[in-house]
Amino acid sequence: MTTIGDVKEIFAKKGLHFEHLPPEDSLVTGIEVVERYVTPQGDSKVVLNIRYVSKEGELSDLFLCEGKIKRKRKVAPPPKEAPKPSKLEALPMRPSFEFNSESEAIAQVKEAISHLLRDKDYNEGEQRESDLYFEKLSAGFFLNLTPRFDEAGLHKAEDLIDLRMKYGSDNNYGLVAPAFQESLGISLLQQEHWLRSHGELLAAHRIGVYTVNNKNPNQIFPFTIYPRKDRDLASYFMYTVQQWPVMRDKYIEYRAEREKQRTVTSPC
């Protein structure tokens, strides 16, 4: 049987403490929360109606307990520092934002996403229906690669929706592209328009869209959604999602500077 001592201990573990209680060896026959109040500072005050058996027989009285309830944070806060690979060496930086060809861009995004997933304990698996396939425990990660956010890119994303229909919601699905596709024919404005037009559809089907920083393959930005169950990976994306506006501004600055230099050097 539960005693007053047990009740005291259980509430103390939660961070709530009683001022007055009956003797600890009294048996408890019932507990009811009468009122609960949480102050703006997060302190809780709970009035309990406790029925217990003492020498005088079965009694019932109100008791106040106070304290700060220790709650587990459901979502971990984003890391304060840039996430570094924990197991593998960081990938080397590229010298410029531009790609000379589609194949160069695809090779870059393939290497970057594979490196990230390997670092987070995913293993490459055998599978022919997507460009890349990784596994961690029983969960798969189907990835398609595209050099541009265009019609072909959308088809690749739609293929992932079909794969989700086939393999179910226990797996993750993602489309990976370079972060800046201007050297491949798609302006940043068009890229963002593509995401605005199709982002909702892809998010509805839980298809993640990821872009790899053209210069730094260790930085991958998530759009739409990213896997939440894998805490390590979620923590990485929680940091990089905030870095996208910063990187975007840097790129616009770089592009303006490049245009300025072109105007200066080109003959009138």
Added chain:
Amino acid sequence: MFLEMTEKKFTSKDLLRQLRPTPDLAYEFSNEEVLEAAKYFLRYVGYTLEEKNWKNEPVFYANRREGGVTYEILGLVRHSMKEVADGVAQLKKIKRELGEKIEYVIALPPVQERHLIDYMAADNYKLYKDLRENTLAVWICNPQEKSVWCPQGALKDKRFTEYFKVRFAGDLMGMLATMPYRGDKGEDRRHIIEELMEE
């Protein structure tokens, strides 16, 4: 050329008169398209579709087996919120015949959220209470997006939550509590919500 100015003061009522009424549907789709979207969605979640007709009414029926449990679902399509009451009446008849084991759904094209709430709240929440008492779910199907959202009702098969466009289970209470346009004051709305939850 100058526009003629009237001496009369332009009021907010004048402004409201000039506004067009909100259309029933956010996007226009035919019943056939919605039916196909609902069937696609069921296949997407892993259900097996079976042909079923109920007194010339096109209905969709599907089932899924997992760990010794068979989930069954039957639904029909209505074009707007105006037709939902009729859908409820039909499903009640079907339910009497086919039993409680099957879950029942009314599939709609994307209706305006405002209409969704207003129709459910009309006549002292008659439609809402009807849907809840008969444990009927409402699905908003977007055939273009191939997505489904469940604004009312919860299905036994929790697998659906992974596939609905919006993850949380739908209920009018949540929408009612957060809808800013409704004229009723916060306190009145709170009482309505409390009353409905007690029922």
